Structures are given as C-alpha cells and as structure tokens.
Amino acid sequence: MIGSGRFSARLVVPGDGPPVEHGVVAVDDGIITEVFAGPDTAATPLGNVILLPGLVNAHTHLEFSTSTTPLPAENGMAAWIGDVVSARHHHADRTDPIRRGLDELVAAGTSAAGEIATSDWPASQLTDTDPTCVVFREIIGLRSDRRGDGLATAQDFLAADSTPQCLRGLSPHAPYSVHPDLFIDLVRLAASHDVPLATHLAESPDELELLDSGEGPMRERLQQLGAWENSAIPHGTRPLDYLRPLSELSHPLVIHGNLLEEEELAWLGQHRHVAVVFCPRTHSHFGHPPHPWPRLLDAGTPVALGTDGRVSNPDLSLWNELQFLARRTHARPAEELLAMATSTAATALGLERRLGTLRPGKEATSLGVTLPPGSPMTLMAILKSGRPAGVLRQGNWYPA
Ligand SMILES: [Zn+2]
Incomplete structure (x- = not known):
C-alpha cells in the first residue's frame, strides 16, 4: 500500500543537510515532495519522534x-x-x-x-x-x-x-x-x-x-x-x-x-x-x-x-x-x-536515487526514534541512546 500525506515530527534529520526542528515530511504516492519546518496542524503528528533516513x-x-x-x-x-x-x-x-x-x-x-x-x-x-x-x-x-x-x-x-x-x-x-x-x-x-x-x-x-x-x-x-x-x-x-x-x-x-x-x-x-x-x-x-x-x-x-x-x-x-x-x-x-x-x-547498493536521505524525489522511507527524557537533542546522542519508535515506509507510518 503506497501512501500520501504529511507527517510532523520533533526533529527531521534529512541526512544531507541540517536537522529540521518540528519538521514535516510531505509525501505523495510514497515519494517525498517536501521537508519543511512546521508547525503544520493538518499533518499527522508522530509526537516526540525523530525521523532519520531509512x-x-x-x-x-x-x-x-x-x-x-x-x-x-x-x-x-x-x-x-x-x-x-x-x-x-x-x-x-x-x-x-x-x-x-x-x-x-x-x-x-x-x-x-x-x-x-x-x-x-x-x-x-x-x-x-x-x-x-x-x-x-x-x-x-x-x-x-x-x-x-x-x-x-x-x-x-x-x-x-x-x-x-x-x-x-x-x-x-x-x-x-x-x-x-x-x-x-x-x-x-x-x-x-x-x-x-x-x-x-x-x-x-x-x-x-x-x-x-x-x-x-x-x-x-x-x-x-x-x-x-x-x-x-x-x-x-x-x-x-x-x-x-x-x-x-x-x-x-x-x-x-x-x-x-x-x-x-x-x-x-x-x-x-x-x-x-x-x-x-x-x-x-x-x-x-x-x-x-x-x-x-x-x-x-x-x-x-x-x-x-x-x-x-x-x-x-x-x-x-x-x-x-x-x-x-x-x-x-x-x-x-x-x-x-x-x-x-x-x-x-545502487539505490542512491531512491533511498539514503530524506529529500524530495526519494522514497518516503524513514526510521523514527525517540530519546529517553533529558537526553540532549544531538545526533550523537540520538545514535547512542535513541530507541526505534516506528518506520515510515512508502508513505505509511508503522509504529514499532
Ligand atoms: Zn558475509
């Protein structure tokens, strides 16, 4: 099932540019169309989740x-x-x-x-x-x-x-x-x-x-x-x-x-x-x-x-x-x-046009993680202590 919609997260880490606080990933037919800073009240809120590239x-x-x-x-x-x-x-x-x-x-x-x-x-x-x-x-x-x-x-x-x-x-x-x-x-x-x-x-x-x-x-x-x-x-x-x-x-x-x-x-x-x-x-x-x-x-x-x-x-x-x-x-x-x-x-693997970063034109595939309370919001802290919270796959959110 290929999905469309907008998903808002505590932080979006596109992987090839600066993280976006309260970021929104817009998806059309499973493909990312835009990543922007919220708020966006019409987006599906993922809560305290940090979205990383898949x-x-x-x-x-x-x-x-x-x-x-x-x-x-x-x-x-x-x-x-x-x-x-x-x-x-x-x-x-x-x-x-x-x-x-x-x-x-x-x-x-x-x-x-x-x-x-x-x-x-x-x-x-x-x-x-x-x-x-x-x-x-x-x-x-x-x-x-x-x-x-x-x-x-x-x-x-x-x-x-x-x-x-x-x-x-x-x-x-x-x-x-x-x-x-x-x-x-x-x-x-x-x-x-x-x-x-x-x-x-x-x-x-x-x-x-x-x-x-x-x-x-x-x-x-x-x-x-x-x-x-x-x-x-x-x-x-x-x-x-x-x-x-x-x-x-x-x-x-x-x-x-x-x-x-x-x-x-x-x-x-x-x-x-x-x-x-x-x-x-x-x-x-x-x-x-x-x-x-x-x-x-x-x-x-x-x-x-x-x-x-x-x-x-x-x-x-x-x-x-x-x-x-x-x-x-x-x-x-x-x-x-x-x-x-x-x-x-x-x-x-030859998938660079489809995956690897959260950029318009690529597949809306992302790992969502959460941080324990009190952790600094740095990428190293996310990598060291983040816990998987769900996956965005082809424009659909699947909680862990
Ligand atoms: Zn081997």
Whole structure:
C-alpha cells in the first residue's frame, strides 16, 4: 500500500543537510515532495519522534536467520566455515529462514538490504512492507572444473527479471572459494549487466595465508570439503589482486576488508566508487584487529554498515549495529556514522536515487526514534541512546 500525506515530527534529520526542528515530511504516492519546518496542524503528528533516513543494511545472509546464536569463532575463519557448512545442511529449506529474516529486517526498521543468496531466492514472495532487496547470487567454485557451472548459475540468475523491490547482483564468495579465472568471469558478467557485485575480501588471517602460500587451516578445510585445487591460486597472491578487477564495475562492494594493507587502502582511495562494508558486531565476534574504517573514510573510500548473518551476529538490526559502533567510537562526527547506515550504504547498493536521505524525489522511507527524557537533542546522542519508535515506509507510518 503506497501512501500520501504529511507527517510532523520533533526533529527531521534529512541526512544531507541540517536537522529540521518540528519538521514535516510531505509525501505523495510514497515519494517525498517536501521537508519543511512546521508547525503544520493538518499533518499527522508522530509526537516526540525523530525521523532519520531509512536504514540500509549493506550486507546480510538471510538463509541463516533461524540461527538463534552466532557460531563460535575463537578457532578462526576456517573452523567457523566448517560449522557454517554444517548449519546450512541442517536447513535444507531456504524459504523459512529467508522469510524469517525479512520479518526481522522489517521489525528492525530496515528500508533496504544487500542479501547474499545461495539458491533461487523467493523474490515473488516479497510483500509491500518488506524492504527493497538487492540480492547477490553467491557463486562458489575454486576448482577449475566448477568454472562453467559457476558462470552458468550467475548468467541464469541475472537473466531473470529484477523488480523495483528485488534487484539482482552477483557475489563471487571469496578468494579462497572462487577460482581467479571464475572471479574475472563474474566481474565481467556483472559489468556487462551493470549490476552490483559483492565479494568477501581480506577477512581473516586464514584467507591471507592461503593466498600467499597455499597453506594453512583454510587449505585443510577446503580439502575436507573436496573444494581444493593445488594450482588454482598462484603463490604470493594478495587481496589487491582481487581489488584491481573491481575498478571496471559501477557498484562494487568489498565485504569486511578487515585486513586490508597499505597498498590496498591506497588503491581504494584512488577508486572511490569501490565501497567497503563493515559489520561491527561480526568483526567483534571474530576478535579481529581494529578495522581500518576510519582510515578508509579519511581516504575518501565509502564505508557502509552491514549486520552480516545470524551465524556471526545475534540479530539483523542495523540500528543495533549503528548503536554498537556509535557507543564505541570517539572523535568521528555523528553525521559520518549515520551516513554509513543510510546514504553510503544506499549508494553502494545502487539505490542512491531512491533511498539514503530524506529529500524530495526519494522514497518516503524513514526510521523514527525517540530519546529517553533529558537526553540532549544531538545526533550523537540520538545514535547512542535513541530507541526505534516506528518506520515510515512508502508513505505509511508503522509504529514499532
Ligand atoms: Zn558475509
């Protein structure tokens, strides 16, 4: 149901300009027509609510949404991957976890999500109140004999129609699980269709060891899974080798990038359409060294936030993710943190014309939060202590 009307709030934070006290958001047919300072007695009063741009979760895996707790990660990425593969086999029916994940995204006030899909995705089951989904078909295949199948799966996925609510992209999973030649095939395919591409990169020491020497726990894990091929990855390979091909894409997303090194940070600073997705609570769950997101931002690299999936995070709330980051971050402006969860994430997913800020012409999609009594009305206080109060979605207000 697409709505029209005017909504007045205690504060409207458009995300690309100064906050508007007693602001009014005017909506026609689900699209914002105006944001102005009230009072407007004819508007629907939302009370003490602060309206923020709708949250965009740049990275998640909904297929794990029935997991109740994250899988232990203290033994490293290779061990964790083994547990994830077992968890996947216990959930042969993908539909239920994805539906549950979508419900959780809705409940968390999510406007859009970058979702990684390992099978056909139930696009036709999306309802009006579900978030806009950019669905990245995950492709895996390190062995050269998997190259043809991997490419064919990607081609079939992109051949199906996108809809405004379900757009399609590709995700060559990671350097340790995709043959370098297949990786290039998939980048070229994404470029020819002009769709976003997301790849996990520079995520763990196990990955870097495998790329450099072909040894270590990741190799053992891949051998166990029957997925290893000795000559697939040349020794001395680095994440930079996977970054370079991304420059030809319009919307490339580097997922995690926890262990990006100097040369890679510099390369990203020179290719500012390549976004890095930081998943703060997943990062913390693995106990990785500090993420380079402040340096990336300083170099002009777009950094978006994601929750990742429930096998590495307790929930799919991007608000919780943003709050987790805001409460641990000092000396960064609140506007920068908000952008990571809204406008930057929207741009990374190719949704910048529709979402990310509260501006005329964009979709009337917004998260409403309230502050505890006595809190200062600053954006940092809002991010640190605000509580979701409802969502404006396509011009309709849904209280939390
Ligand atoms: Zn992921």
